[in-house]
Amino acid sequence: MTLSSMKPGESATIISIQTDEALHQRLLAMGFRVGKHIELIRKARFSGPLQVRIGTTDILLRRVEAEKITVQT
Amino acid sequence: MKRIALLGMPNTGKSTLFNRLTGATSRVGNWPGITVELLSGKILLGNEMVEIIDLPGIYDMHGFSEDEQVVRHFLHDNVPDLALIVLNATQIERQLSLLLQLKQFNLNMIVLLNMADEARKLGITIDTEKMSAALGMPIFLLSAKYGNGYPETLLATTKALRYSTPGMPETVRSQLEQDEYIEREMALILKQTVQIPARLPDNLTSRLDQLMLHPWLGLPIFFGIMYLLFQAIFLFGQPLQGGVNELFGWLREIAIAPALGSLPDLLQGLLLDGVYNGIATVASFLPLIVFFFLFMAIVEDTGYLSRAAFLMDALMAKMGLDGRSFVMLLMGFGCNVPALMGTRVMRSRPLRLLSMLVIPFSLCSARLQVFVFISAALFSPKAAPLVLFSLYLFSFASAILTALLFKRYYPNSEPFVLELPPYRFPTLRQMLMRGWHEVYQFVHRASKFIVAGVVLVWLLTNLPPSAAPAGADTWAGILGAWLHPLFAPIGITPDLTIALIFGFVAKEIVIGSLAVIYGMSGQALSGALALQLDWVQAYSFMLFTLIYTPCLTTIATMRKESNSIGFMWFSIAWSLALAWLSSLLFYQSARALGY
Numbered sequence: 001m002t003l004s005s006m007k008p009g010e011s012a013t014i015i016s017i018q019t020d021e022a023l024h025q026r027l028l029a030m031g032f033r034v035g036k037h038i039e040l041i042r043k044a045r046f047s048g049p050l051q052v053r054i055g056t057t058d059i060l061l062r063r064v065e066a067e068k069i070t071v072q073t
Numbered sequence: 074m075k076r077i078a079l080l081g082m083p084n085t086g087k088s089t090l091f092n093r094l095t096g097a098t099s100r101v102g103n104w105p106g107i108t109v110e111l112l113s114g115k116i117l118l119g120n121e122m123v124e125i126i127d128l129p130g131i132y133d134m135h136g137f138s139e140d141e142q143v144v145r146h147f148l149h150d151n152v153p154d155l156a157l158i159v160l161n162a163t164q165i166e167r168q169l170s171l172l173l174q175l176k177q178f179n180l181n182m183i184v185l186l187n188m189a190d191e192a193r194k195l196g197i198t199i200d201t202e203k204m205s206a207a208l209g210m211p212i213f214l215l216s217a218k219y220g221n222g223y224p225e226t227l228l229a230t231t232k233a234l235r236y237s238t239p240g241m242p243e244t245v246r247s248q249l250e251q252d253e254y255i256e257r258e259m260a261l262i263l264k265q266t267v268q269i270p271a272r273l274p275d276n277l278t279s280r281l282d283q284l285m286l287h288p289w290l291g292l293p294i295f296f297g298i299m300y301l302l303f304q305a306i307f308l309f310g311q312p313l314q315g316g317v318n319e320l321f322g323w324l325r326e327i328a329i330a331p332a333l334g335s336l337p338d339l340l341q342g343l344l345l346d347g348v349y350n351g352i353a354t355v356a357s358f359l360p361l362i363v364f365f366f367l368f369m370a371i372v373e374d375t376g377y378l379s380r381a382a383f384l385m386d387a388l389m390a391k392m393g394l395d396g397r398s399f400v401m402l403l404m405g406f407g408c409n410v411p412a413l414m415g416t417r418v419m420r421s422r423p424l425r426l427l428s429m430l431v432i433p434f435s436l437c438s439a440r441l442q443v444f445v446f447i448s449a450a451l452f453s454p455k456a457a458p459l460v461l462f463s464l465y466l467f468s469f470a471s472a473i474l475t476a477l478l479f480k481r482y483y484p485n486s487e488p489f490v491l492e493l494p495p496y497r498f499p500t501l502r503q504m505l506m507r508g509w510h511e512v513y514q515f516v517h518r519a520s521k522f523i524v525a526g527v528v529l530v531w532l533l534t535n536l537p538p539s540a541a542p543a544g545a546d547t548w549a550g551i552l553g554a555w556l557h558p559l560f561a562p563i564g565i566t567p568d569l570t571i572a573l574i575f576g577f578v579a580k581e582i583v584i585g586s587l588a589v590i591y592g593m594s595g596q597a598l599s600g601a602l603a604l605q606l607d608w609v610q611a612y613s614f615m616l617f618t619l620i621y622t623p624c625l626t627t628i629a630t631m632r633k634e635s636n637s638i639g640f641m642w643f644s645i646a647w648s649l650a651l652a653w654l655s656s657l658l659f660y661q662s663a664r665a666l667g668y
């Protein structure tokens with residue numbers, strides 16, 4: 001499933017990241033790597049952004065972007 | 074002079090360290106190879122002067138963002154003698170990648186694992202000696218904010234400067250592509266040197282966020298905080314602004330005017346009402362800017378700005394903006410100038426430009442003064458508050474319309490992937506530094522432009538010498554008559570056109586200029602306005618005043634912050650066009666309806 005369909009409190013492992021180059025690099029720098037453990041902390045209302053945690057870093061990203069990341073629980 | 078560059082990811086404490094190193098001596102300047110200005114400062118280190126440069130935060134040495142390009146070009150054309158690499162010790166597992174990339178540049182560098190205090194609290198231990206040996210470069214733990222480890226850092230920096238830089242090989246970019254190698258090396262080093270507790274302690278940040286980012290309470294709390302912030306800035310800032318104005322008025326009375334008394338009238342007017350008033354205008358913005366950034370430092374440093382982005386993003390994304398633009402837009406309701414300066418937190422240039430295009434439509438406190446006066450003069454006490462309220466609605470509507478119309482020309486170039494830092498409270502020193510830097514930059518960048526503009530408007534409204542000041546025979550009056558065909562359809566008389574020309578300088582002087590034009594003030598002026606204008610004309614005038622260029626200081630700030638004269642002219646032209654169209658639509662419909 002995709003990162004955007006996870007529910008708050010759930011955690012999963014990143015399986016793939018399918019984005020354009022620029023976003024991919026930014027995600028890498030933020031700690032998104034295949035095989036990493038990721039936790040969804042919360043989702044903003046009105047289809048707003050997601051807050052996720054990878055390691056010690058909390059990150060905000062939009063749902064459209066989160067749809068491009070597949071995870072496995 | 075030897076050069077030291079500060080490098081690292083955003084939010085790792087580079088500016089904090091920079092401020093600690095340079096104190097208040099820093100200045101902005103241009104560098105070969107790049108178009109943006111960078112902050113730098115000169116200090117005495119050991120027994121020589123060195124220059125320290127604060128580079129923008131980067132995630133990746135071969136990234137695509139504007140900042141990443143700036144840093145690459147800077148390093149290419151200005152190889153530093155030493156690079157201080159600032160990493161956030163609590164996020165070392167992901168920040169090490171940047172370090173390994175930088176290592177390949179063969180720069181002379183020292184690694185500073187900053188936020189050592191936070192790392193300790195989280196139970197993260199880092200064996201710097203081992204890491205230093207593994208990486209083959211000096212590594213120190215530091216807390217730039219509180220100063221722990223700072224003396225050691227200084228010592229090491231002084232020592233490292235004695236060796237010269239090997240220089241940056243041209244082939245380095247191709248080397249940089251070796252991501253895989255970097256990843257393997259990274260995993261190995263982390264395993265050997267860093268210990269992170271399996272579960273982070275359920276800290277204060279998580280608990281605070283449960284409230285601040287609460288699904289239902291989050292937004293009301295956000296608006297509450299914005300309201301308080303707004304009140305605080307203007308509660309402190311406005312009396313001081315009044316004080317500065319009085320001080321300048323008093324100085325003028327007792328010292329400047331008598332000193333210039335022997336000069337011919339025209340020259341005296343030019344110096345007093347042109348140059349001196351220009352300087353006074355610059356000065357009157359300083360208190361607001363200081364307080365704005367004192368409080369902005371809190372909002373930014375606590376990490377609340379990123380939280381605002383989280384809360385407001387759903388709405389703002391539709392307008393091509395983000396939550397941080399919204400905070401600045403709201404602050405613009407106090408004063409547009411610091412709000413424009415505050416857009417610097419947005420690192421995507423198109424996003425920043427779009428925000429800057431939108432902010433001047435915020436009904437600032439100077440415009441409010443004009444509206445309060447005119448609506449009191451022309452509307453019943455019952456209707457006046459409604460008139461004011463409707464103007465606030467028009468202000469929002471203009472901003473939204475502008476964003477919607479232009480968002481596709483300013484596509485956000487930066488992915489919306491933001492770090493959500495833990496809550497931190499800035500020290501007083503950090504807040505004061507911020508206020509000081511912003512004021513310094515404002516004076517440095519905008520003052521000449523503002524004084525020149527005030528002088529220009531003075532000349533327009535006082536020349537030729539034979540004409541009565543601000544009268545129909547002055548150049549401004551002639552311009553007003555010449556523009557009459559344009560302003561007649563929106564119900565604005567030539568007298569009022571002159572007031573609008575004054576309004577380019579500052580909205581605070583619009584009422585004052587009407588007083589000069591009509592030769593009366595206060596109650597008498599209200600009466601005269603009520604006789605000369607009907608409510609439709611008055612409302613049309615207010616609408617125009619609301620939407621067209623707020624003031625010279627805003628224009629000067631816009632020019633400097635966007636670093637583009639073209640963008641400044643575009644913003645002026647668009648606001649004039651929108652002002653004219655809105656007034657036209659209003660005035661003609663009202664007349665057509667028989668008012």
Ligand SMILES: Nc1nc2c(ncn2[C@@H]2O[C@H](COP(=O)(O)OP(=O)(O)O)[C@@H](O)[C@H]2O)c(=O)[nH]1
Binds near residue numbers: 374498
């Ligand atoms: N706890 C702690 N906070 C720090 C330290 N250094 C910087 N900060 C905070 O980290 C945030 C980002 O710092 P800043 O200097 O703006 O980072 P920059 O983006 O790299 O220039 C600010 O809130 C600082 O107050 C430190 O050593 N310890």
